[in-house]
Amino acid sequence: MRWNRLALRRLDLSLNLAVKPAGQNSLNAADFIFAGIIHLIIILLIVILSWWQSVPDPEPLKRIEVQMISAKELAKLQKPKPAVRQKNKPFKEKAQPVLKLETKPEKTNKAIEDDFDPFAPMQSQSDVVTPKKALQNDMVDAIGKQLSQQEVDRYIAMMQQAVQSHWKVPAGVDSSTPDPLVEMTLRRDGSVLSARITESSGNASLDQTLISAIYAASPFQLPKQQFEAFRTNHLRFRPLK
Amino acid sequence: MNLKHYSKLALIGLATASLLFVGCAKKEVVTETSAPAPKASTAPVKTMVNKPTSDSVYFAYDSASLDGASKAALNAHAAWLMDHSSKSVTVEGNCDQRGSREYNLALGQRRADSVKAYLVGQGVRSSRIDTVSFGEERPDCTGSGEACWAQNRHADIVNR
Amino acid sequence: MRFMLLLLSMACSTSIFAVEFDVYQSEYRPLHLALVVDSYAESQSEETKLYRIVKNDLISSQSFSTLDPLSFIADANTTLQKIEYADWRIIGADMVTACLLTQTENGWQAEVQVHDPFRGKHLASRAFHGETNEFRTLAHQVSDFIYHTIIGVQGHFNSQILYVKKRGDHADLIYMDQDGSNRQPVGKNFTLLLSPDWAPDGRHVALNTYVGNRPRLETFDLATGKRSAFGNFKGLNSTPEYSPDGRFIAAALSYTGNTEIHIYDIKKNVWRQFTHHSGIDTTPTWSPDGAWIAFTSNRNGTPQIYRKRLSGGKAERISLKGNYNTSPVWAPHGDRIAFITQKNWKYALATVHIDGSGLRYLVTGQRVESPGWSPNGQMLLYSAENGGARRIYRIPAWGGNAVAITPANIDASDAAWSH
Numbered sequence: 172m173r174w175n176r177l178a179l180r181r182l183d184l185s186l187n188l189a190v191k192p193a194g195q196n197s198l199n200a201a202d203f204i205f206a207g208i209i210h211l212i213i214i215l216l217i218v219i220l221s222w223w224q225s226v227p228d229p230e231p232l233k234r235i236e237v238q239m240i241s242a243k244e245l246a247k248l249q250k251p252k253p254a255v256r257q258k259n260k261p262f263k264e265k266a267q268p269v270l271k272l273e274t275k276p277e278k279t280n281k282a283i284e285d286d287f288d289p290f291a292p293m294q295s296q297s298d299v300v301t302p303k304k305a306l307q308n309d310m311v312d313a314i315g316k317q318l319s320q321q322e323v324d325r326y327i328a329m330m331q332q333a334v335q336s337h338w339k340v341p342a343g344v345d346s347s348t349p350d351p352l353v354e355m356t357l358r359r360d361g362s363v364l365s366a367r368i369t370e371s372s373g374n375a376s377l378d379q380t381l382i383s384a385i386y387a388a389s390p391f392q393l394p395k396q397q398f399e400a401f402r403t404n405h406l407r408f409r410p411l412k
Numbered sequence: 413m414n415l416k417h418y419s420k421l422a423l424i425g426l427a428t429a430s431l432l433f434v435g436c437a438k439k440e441v442v443t444e445t446s447a448p449a450p451k452a453s454t455a456p457v458k459t460m461v462n463k464p465t466s467d468s469v470y471f472a473y474d475s476a477s478l479d480g481a482s483k484a485a486l487n488a489h490a491a492w493l494m495d496h497s498s499k500s501v502t503v504e505g506n507c508d509q510r511g512s513r514e515y516n517l518a519l520g521q522r523r524a525d526s527v528k529a530y531l532v533g534q535g536v537r538s539s540r541i542d543t544v545s546f547g548e549e550r551p552d553c554t555g556s557g558e559a560c561w562a563q564n565r566h567a568d569i570v571n572r
Numbered sequence: 573m574r575f576m577l578l579l580l581s582m583a584c585s586t587s588i589f590a591v592e593f594d595v596y597q598s599e600y601r602p603l604h605l606a607l608v609v610d611s612y613a614e615s616q617s618e619e620t621k622l623y624r625i626v627k628n629d630l631i632s633s634q635s636f637s638t639l640d641p642l643s644f645i646a647d648a649n650t651t652l653q654k655i656e657y658a659d660w661r662i663i664g665a666d667m668v669t670a671c672l673l674t675q676t677e678n679g680w681q682a683e684v685q686v687h688d689p690f691r692g693k694h695l696a697s698r699a700f701h702g703e704t705n706e707f708r709t710l711a712h713q714v715s716d717f718i719y720h721t722i723i724g725v726q727g728h729f730n731s732q733i734l735y736v737k738k739r740g741d742h743a744d745l746i747y748m749d750q751d752g753s754n755r756q757p758v759g760k761n762f763t764l765l766l767s768p769d770w771a772p773d774g775r776h777v778a779l780n781t782y783v784g785n786r787p788r789l790e791t792f793d794l795a796t797g798k799r800s801a802f803g804n805f806k807g808l809n810s811t812p813e814y815s816p817d818g819r820f821i822a823a824a825l826s827y828t829g830n831t832e833i834h835i836y837d838i839k840k841n842v843w844r845q846f847t848h849h850s851g852i853d854t855t856p857t858w859s860p861d862g863a864w865i866a867f868t869s870n871r872n873g874t875p876q877i878y879r880k881r882l883s884g885g886k887a888e889r890i891s892l893k894g895n896y897n898t899s900p901v902w903a904p905h906g907d908r909i910a911f912i913t914q915k916n917w918k919y920a921l922a923t924v925h926i927d928g929s930g931l932r933y934l935v936t937g938q939r940v941e942s943p944g945w946s947p948n949g950q951m952l953l954y955s956a957e958n959g960g961a962r963r964i965y966r967i968p969a970w971g972g973n974a975v976a977i978t979p980a981n982i983d984a985s986d987a988a989w990s991h
Contacts, residue, residue, distance in 0.1 A: 327593050339601040339666070341635035342723045343950055343970035346907035346925060354590075376724030383666075383690060384595070403590040410597045411970065412907075412930070474874075502785075511919070512898040512912045512941055513985075514767060514811045515868055515875055517787075518824060518831040518854040521808040525829065543807050544786055549764055 318397045326394060326401060333388035334406065339380055346412040348372050353381050355404045361390035372410070381408050464488035469527060471565045473508075476522040478530055486527060489569055490534035502542040503527045504568045508561035509548045520545030523567045542572065600971055602637045603722065605630060606665035610648030611673035619673050622682065622711050626671070628751055629715035629729040633950065634972040636722075639665055648672055652685055660689035669718050679703040682714050686721045696721045708753065728946040732990045733953070734758075734768045734777060735964055738983040745779070747794070750946075750989070752977055758794060767942070768792075768988045769821075771814045777988075778812035778821055789823055789836075802836060803843075811855045815862050822846065822856035822865055833867055847880070847887070855899050860906045866890060868898040877911055879926070892928040899942065903949045903969070904991075910943040910952055910969070921954050923969060934967055935974055944989050945969070953977075953987040 352370035357363060366385045368378050385406070393401050467489075469482035478486065493499060505524030507516040524543035532538050553560035607627055611619035630636040645659040651670040660668045668687040673680060679702050686695040698717055702710030709730060716727030729750065737744045737757070745759030745768060759765065764782035771777065777792045779799075789803030789812050803809040807826035814821055821836045825843075833846040833856045847853040851871035858865055859879075866879040869887065877891040877900045891897035896914035903909065908923045908930075915922075920936040921943055938957040945952060952969050955962045958976075961983040967974040978984035 323591075327591055330591075331593050331595060334595045335598060338595060338597060339603060340597050340599075341601065341603045342633070342725060343600075343968065345905050345949075346930075374724040376722060379688070379691075381595075386690070401591055405590050405592040406595050407592070408595045408597075411600075474870075509939065511875075511896065511914075512855075512868075514824075514855045514942075515852070515898045517766075517808060517810045518826070518852045521826045521831055522852060525807070525826070545808055546764070549766075 318394065318400065322394070323400065326392065330388075330391050330401075330404070333391060334384050337387035338384035338408070340377075340410055341380075344372075344374070344377060344410045344412055348374060348377070348410065348412065350410070351378060351381060351408050353385065353406045353408065355385055355406055356402060357389075357391060357393065357404070359393075359395075359398050361393045363389045369405070372408075377410065381406075464492055467569045468566045470562065471523055471567070473561075473565065474511075474519065476519065476526040478526060483530065486530050487534065490531050490536055493531065493536045493540065494534075500540045500542070500572045502544055502570045502572055503531075504570055505543065505545040506550060506552075506564055506566050506568070507548045508564040509551060509556070510561065511548075513547055513549070517545050517547035520547045520567075523565075527567045527569070600634075600968075602635055603666040604639055604664055605636045605718075605722075606639045606644060606660055606663065606668045608641070608644060608646075608648040608651055608668070608670045609673065610652075610671070612675075615673055615675055618675075618680065618707065621707065622671070622673055622714070625708060625711035625751070626715045626718070629712060629727075630718065632751065632966070632975070633719065633728075634968050635719075635950075639663060651687075652683070655685075655687055655694075657687070657689040657692045660687070665689055667722050671714060676701065680707060680710055682710055684714055684717055686718060708749065712749075712751075725950060726948045728948045728950065728989075731947055732774075733964075733977070734770070734988045734990075735955075735978065735984050736765045736768065736986040737978075738962075738985070745777075745792075746984075758797070759792065765986070767811050767986055769813050770988055770990045772816060772818040772991050774990050778814060778823075780810050780812060789821075791821075802838075802841075807831075813856050813858060815858050816860050817862055822858065824854035824856065833865065846882075849887075857900050857902045857909070859902050860904055864902075866900045866902055866909055868900065877909065890924065890926065890928050893931060901943045901945060904945055904947055905949045908949075908969070910945065912940060912943065921952065921967075923952075932971075934969070934971070935965070942986050944987050946989050947991050951989075953989055955985040955987060 349370065349372060351368060351372040354365075354367045354369045355363060356365045363386055366382050368381070371378055391401075464485065465488070466485045469478060469485055471477070471482075472479075489501075493501065503524040505520035505522070505527075507520045507523075521543065524545055528538070528541045528543050531541055548564070551560075551564045552566070553563045607623065607630070609619055609623040609626070611622075627638050631638060643663050645663065646656060648670045649672070650656075651668065652672055655668065655670070666689075668689055670685045670687075672683045674683075675681075682700045682702075683697070684700065685697045687693065688695055696717070700710055700713050700717070702713070712730040715729040719725070719727035719729070731750045733748055733750055735746050735748075737746050741763070742760075743762045743765040744757045745762070745765060746755060747758045748755040759779075762781050763785065764787075766780040769778045771791075775793060775795050777794060779790045779792055781788060781790055787809045788801050789809045790799045790801050792799050802821070803812070803823055803825065805825050805827035808824065808831055810824045812821050812823045819838060821838065822833055823836065824831050825834045826832070828845070830850055831852045831854055832848065833853050834843050835846050836843050846856070846865065847867070847869070849869065849871045851869050852875070853867055853869045853871070855868045856865045857867070862882065864879050864881055866877055868875050869878050870876070871878075871887075872889070874895040875898050876889055877897050878887040878889050880887040890900075890909060891911065891913070894913050894915070896919075898912050900909045900911045903923070906926075908925055910921065910923045913920050913922050913933075915933065915936055918936050918938070919940045921934045921940050922932060923934065924931045934952065935954065935956070939962065940954055940956045941962075943952055943954045950969055951966055953964055953966055955964050958980065961980070962985045963976045963980065964978045964984045964987045965974040966977050977987075
């Protein structure tokens, strides 16, 4: 009975502790820790997924190790062969040269003056190939199904062409004018959610032609499933100067 | 009396004829290698020709250099000026119509200056020679093509 | 709170996945402008006049095309009071300008509004007043306002042009408004008249005239008609150019034995030599900040364009292509120089950046000469031969079409646009 009461009291206390922070209005350490943990989880997810994607394909089924051998070695190899005429022996003999070859490089490396053969095989190291992919593509893969770089480029080209053909510049622009940058966010159907000048050209009228061009070019053609990759776009406009 | 009369007529006829030749010579001054102009002082009293036959020298494109023919013509002018110390002249520089007019003003000036410098080098006092450029503003020939342009690239020596 | 943080962190992580690309300008295209002008019954002719002047101004810039008023759904009054943007979007107007003209005691008032129908935004409004005899000026002010509001660059419609008209052996100096109206001779019967240049004050003009067959430099006061010679040296006196602050005039003189650029201090009445080279140095032009002079020089064999600091130093060559580059004129905004260049046996009007890059050919033709900028750097004037007589043409500095601004039956050259 007593024991039960103690347990209950402990439970009570812990509950109180749990309730109290929620009652307070200001942030405390627990909230920050919670946020930090969420961030860490997401970052970890990203890292794991990217590593998973970037790991090279496993070794091919057949692996043939090829090494160059000098005339000397070949001669040595050929010597035991004519001696063997029985069927069983070639297998054994073959095994031996392989072993010999594997050990010989070490020997030739050690022998310096007497046995020095400039054409003696050097120990080769197989190349480790890591395929390079754009970070963008990795992210795209991370989010949804795989979209090849060519397809991404194609959609970008279509967007570029659409905006370019609708961009009306009515007058000359001073050479000192910086090239403006616009951030464009799209909806799933390709229509423009927002078009915002992030770097102005300094000429409000010119800035306006960019926005007009973007709206006139919409709706854009976007892939249905990989839409996320094209949600946000940064357009650098290059007026003639 | 008759003989005198006829000889006068003959002389006048000769003079008129030589005038015609003077006109032709002016246009062909570039091709003639040596056109020694008669000196005023040695000519007979009634002779019309007392000045150098050519008042113009011609230039190559975008150039103010004097060629042999030009120098020969200018020698004659220098000689005449030395003989007539009271006379002053203006050298007028001209250009063909190609290129920008402002640049051609300067080029024409250079041509005029080039002629003046040569005459001064021959002993004529600098103060007796003025220079002016008309650039391409006063072309002798208003057509196009090298024949016309060549005519316009000239400097004239004009009595003041 | 925690949920917000979660969302924020997710948003942050997704925004780094952004597509980036360039958008290049391939051409220039005029904006479709709906120009609505209205007035009260008794001002019908002025209303038409205003409409014509403004329309002509804006179209001449080649940055605008105007929509046919017959296609307008709404009239000016309604537009001025309560504009319906949809009405204008339907007819394809990129911009809408409504102007109401009313008669005042001693003149006119024009109320102007500029709207962007696609953004559904009112851009600007202003009221202009002018006296009866200043009607055209009022109209040009309206044009300037519309141009500036929509293009973001100062308008050039309230300006004048001078040019030389040759009649046989004589030359006249002709003055006109930039749209060709108000044409009148302000100087008559000159022997030879070349390269007029406007002073920044808009009242004085520097001229190269020939008096008694001798060239000299004169300033001419348009207000009083008075002339006074300021450069009368032996040899050549040519190509005068006012400095941007109006205190100096640069010119090409040859009295030193060789054509060089000299600078005249108007107030102090003194000259100083600017170039010192045995080659021909001529056609000076000032940078808008007054720190440089660009000029033509054949110091390296062929005529090319150089620039040199007023404070001294070596001349730098700007024209990098070809064997014949002359008559530089510095753009009012400073980044380009217009000049005449030889192109395939003909002469062309071209512009280039100060460092020699971005060469842009504008026009090639017979005897293309004497470039001159509009005060806002958007247009260029030049003269070209057209079947015997020369005409003055106007072309946008960024491309577009050349338009003649003098009649075909007179010989016109040496155009200069006021500041």
